[in-house]
Amino acid sequence: MEELIATLHRLGEDPGVRAIVIDSAGPAFSAGHDLGEMIGRDPGFYQELFDVCTVMMETIHGLRQPVIAKVHGIATAAGCQLVAACDLAVAAEGTRFATPGVKIGLFCSTPMVPVSRAVGRKRALELLLTGEPIDAQTALEWGLINRVVPAEQLDEAVAELVAAIARSSADTISIGKRAFYEQIDLDEGGAYDLTKGVMASNSQTVDAQEGMSAFLEKRPPTWSSG
């Protein structure tokens, strides 16, 4: 997790990086923590483990660029949390998602944070209390992921999302992503107070003035960033 956090920060600070894709090398996206490291440790170990895991998830929201989960095989426990924490997620057909910690005596309490905010209460409780998996189509219908495609089209589907993002101004994407996570937990009045200021400020940027002018002149825009 510390390596992934460091990598995310490094990519996040690189102005040439327009989107970040989290993929996995093996047959699974992620099955979460390595239980072999988690038996009989002292209390400080567990606290640090979940502190670092939470930093990893919160780092994703704090980056300037969109982060896309590219998912295949299984995404369970903290692996399911990672999918939920990413801004966007694309899965191969056949992928299974679960929060199975309940079955091993360790309830998926940190995974429940982004999972319950993605899929709603009844569905989150079903995943959490039974530990049973759902398939990719169900994850799509529940709003946990954005696309399901045959495995051989996974690269292409992710590339399409990246290309859509890369066509826009990097500064604009950054302004919008930050505003999204700042407003999402506010009440509606607070969210408007925040975002109306964001839009007024965004309107005056070089890229917004260029983008609006280009649209009116029916020509492609030239961004100052990205």
Add this chain to the structure above:
Amino acid sequence: MEELIATLHRLGEDPGVRAIVIDSAGPAFSAGHDLGEMIGRDPGFYQELFDVCTVMMETIHGLRQPVIAKVHGIATAAGCQLVAACDLAVAAEGTRFATPGVKIGLFCSTPMVPVSRAVGRKRALELLLTGEPIDAQTALEWGLINRVVPAEQLDEAVAELVAAIARSSADTISIGKRAFYEQIDLDEGGAYDLTKGVMASNSQTVDAQEGMSAFLEKRPPTWSSG
């Protein structure tokens, strides 16, 4: 927007008005702001623009009567926000919804407020970060709208919702709509603290006493209002 705000207030204060339908005269429901007015203006212009737009959206929630968006063609940017901000929405088949500001350098940060609260995080981020449209059936499945019907049945579908509302007491509808928006952003305990008082008070109104009596006596109620 100022004309629409004034009209909404005028209708809202008219006791003969039971529901308000926002329709459009042209081929589109609304494509949002007029970009031609938004190039090279001074900072105060942009601040006022988004202040007034936010007042318009919040006015809809503050009215006594339900407000229904009757949507056809396209509903994009602040037009998509307007659909999300209405209490109910009915769309013609073929309607497309988008928050495409990202493509012109001006992220749809105020539209994200009601859109993200209607469709959830992953779907809102997909709309916002790609700027790509969804069709009416997808908007229905995502909870952005309540009905999709063939264009020639749009009048009838809206009329059915209006008729359902108009059969009930105007005072009851007003009590309920206000309670809805007051409780929706509270935590569950706070929401119950508020609404149990609302229900106790509502129970003692003339219309509730009449409505319950009529139900028990198997006769139609006669409302004091509406």
Add this chain to the structure above:
Amino acid sequence: MEELIATLHRLGEDPGVRAIVIDSAGPAFSAGHDLGEMIGRDPGFYQELFDVCTVMMETIHGLRQPVIAKVHGIATAAGCQLVAACDLAVAAEGTRFATPGVKIGLFCSTPMVPVSRAVGRKRALELLLTGEPIDAQTALEWGLINRVVPAEQLDEAVAELVAAIARSSADTISIGKRAFYEQIDLDEGGAYDLTKGVMASNSQTVDAQEGMSAFLEKRPPTWSSG
């Protein structure tokens, strides 16, 4: 309602009880309050009625064990609220759900609390403002319930959920259910602050150590509880 609250508390304190199923004896799950008791009463009656009803709903969330609504016939007004308030819900095909108070002058303002949190804004407002019912399949698609099965399979479907829960440690389920309702109304940062401590603490319990060891040793776990 007072009998149900007392029964819930009694079952909740019984360590042999692993899940609680709320069923009904008659042809309906519940049509809510008895209107025959609600005409012409003094103000204190109504306040107490909705206070007690709210205590009943909040008791469900506060119990150590998952509570499952087993629903058939109709679930309307406070009966629909009860379904929404349960942790999980299974319905027979043909069940109808509604918040029809608007039709009798008494808006379903307390039912709106869990219903709007389960199905989202536009769908909740449609139910509340029109009072019209939805069928079980729609309730499933909207996230109000977890399963729809033919009436003759209702016992079996509920038993499957109970069995899935009973396979896990009672302490683990209790830790997780409490964390779920504590975190659900916090902002995401607050939810992580809470749940990362819950997981660190949960990791050190006898059942988590046993569950992780059993998983690694490919043997069934033996729980200290449940």
